[in-house]
Amino acid sequence: MPPRTAIFLAATALACASLAIAQPATAVRIASLDTMSGPMAGLGLNILKSFQYSARLANEQSWAGAVRFEIVPFDNRLSAQEALSLLQSIIGQNIRYVVQGASSSAVGLALQEAIEKHNGRNPGKEIIYLNYAAQAPQMTNARCSYWHFRTDANSDMKVAALASYLVGQKEVQRVFLLNPNYAYGQEVSRAARSMLATKRPDLKIVGDDFHPLGLVKDFSPYIAKIKQSGADAVITADFGADLALIVRTAREAGLTAVFYTLNGNNFGVPSAMGAAGQGRVKLVSAFSPNSPPLVGDPLLPGFRRQFNEDFINGQGHNALLMLAQAIREAGSVEPAAVAARMSGMRFQGVNGPVEMRSSDHQAQQPIHVLSWEPVDGKTVVHDQEGTGLGWKPVAMVPAQAAALDTRCQMKRPP
Incomplete structure (x- = not known):
C-alpha cells in the first residue's frame, strides 16, 4: 500500500x-x-x-x-x-x-x-x-x-388507488376535476383523465377546471359550474384554506356531489364540512388515523x-x-x-x-380510501376538530398494488 x-x-x-x-x-x-x-x-x-x-x-x-x-x-x-x-x-x-x-x-x-x-x-x-x-x-x-x-x-399513486376504488363504485358516472393551477394540480388532472379512462371507460369527465393557489376568496362560480355540469363526484387535489373554502361553499350551495380529496384531512377542512360532509367527502391518503396500529x-x-x-x-x-x-x-x-x-x-x-x-x-406503502363518518368507537375512534366525525377506512390498496414505475435517472454521488 x-x-x-x-x-x-x-x-x-x-x-x-x-x-x-x-x-x-x-x-x-x-x-x-x-x-x-x-x-x-x-x-x-x-x-x-x-x-x-x-x-x-x-x-x-x-x-x-x-x-x-x-x-x-x-x-x-x-x-x-x-x-x-x-x-x-x-x-x-x-x-x-x-x-x-x-x-x-x-x-x-x-x-x-x-x-x-x-x-x-x-x-x-x-x-x-x-x-x-x-x-x-x-x-x-x-x-x-x-x-x-x-x-x-405521490399524486399519481393516489389517483391510481382512487381509480381502482371507483371500479366498484358504479353509481359514480359523471366526474368534475377541480384543482389548483400549478404543477401538482395539473398532474392530478392529467392522471385522473388517463387512469379513469383505463379503469372506468364508462365514466364521463364533465369538467376540468383550475384556479390560482391561495388567492380565490369566492369559489361560488366554480361550484355553480360543477352543479351545472350534473357531476355526481368531484376529484380535487386542493388543500388547506382553499379546500376548506371549496367544501364550505359547496355545502352552502346545496351541491350533493361526492368529493374525492387527496387532502381532506388538512387543518380547517373538517370544521368547514362538518356533518354536511358525512358520507359525501372521501380521502385518499397514505395516513389512516383509524387503522391499526394507530387506534x-x-x-x-x-x-x-x-x-x-x-x-x-x-x-x-x-x-x-x-x-x-x-x-x-x-x-x-x-x-x-x-x-x-x-x-x-x-x-x-x-x-x-x-x-x-x-x-x-x-x-x-399502502394507500387508504377513507370516508367522513360519525365516531362509533370501533371503525372511527379518532374524530377531527371536535366535529364528532372522523375518517373511516373503507378500502386499502396494498403497497405492491399502489407502486408505479419510475422514470427517475438518479445521479448518485461517487
Missing part, C-alpha cells in the same frame, strides 16, 4: 472513531421550511407543532440513540422565491436537514433543485430534503434527486392534549422515524452517510411497514 494511501486511511479511521466518540453530544437541527403566515398559516403551524411533537418523542424515546433532534422553523410564505432565500440562511446556519411539504410542490420542486445544486458544489456539506407532503410525481420521476426522500405517496397508540391523543389540535402529519412522523433509524444504523449524523442508509431502507411507519425505494426515493 502506498504510504500516502495508508496515511489517508488511518486519518479517515481516526476521524470516524472521533465522530463515534463525539456522537453522544450531537444535536441534529432540522429546518421546517413551510408556510406559517397568510391564508395557509393554520395548516403550516399545525404541521410545525407536529414536527416538534415528533422530535420530542424521538428524544425521549431515544429513536436515534443519544442523538437529539431540534426543529427550527422558517416561514416560506407560500413562495418558492422566499423558500430559496431562506435556504441560504439555513445553509449559513449549518443546518443539514430540511423538511417541507405543506406549502405546495411548486416550493418543493424549487427547493429540490437548489439543494441538488448546492450538494454538487459543496461535497462534505450536503443537505437532505425530507418531503412529507409535496406530491408532484416529477419529484421522483424526471426531476428526481438523490438527496430528496418522499415519505408521502390504540398514544400519538394522536397525546398531541391533542398538548396542542388542542389534531395530529395529521403521519408522513412527517414517518420521515423522523426513517431519519432516526438511518442515523442509528449509520453511526453518523453526516447527510452523506445517512442518505446512503435511507436509500432502500425498510422501516416501521405509523400505519405499518414502509420501503424507501432506492431507485427514486419514493416511499412504498
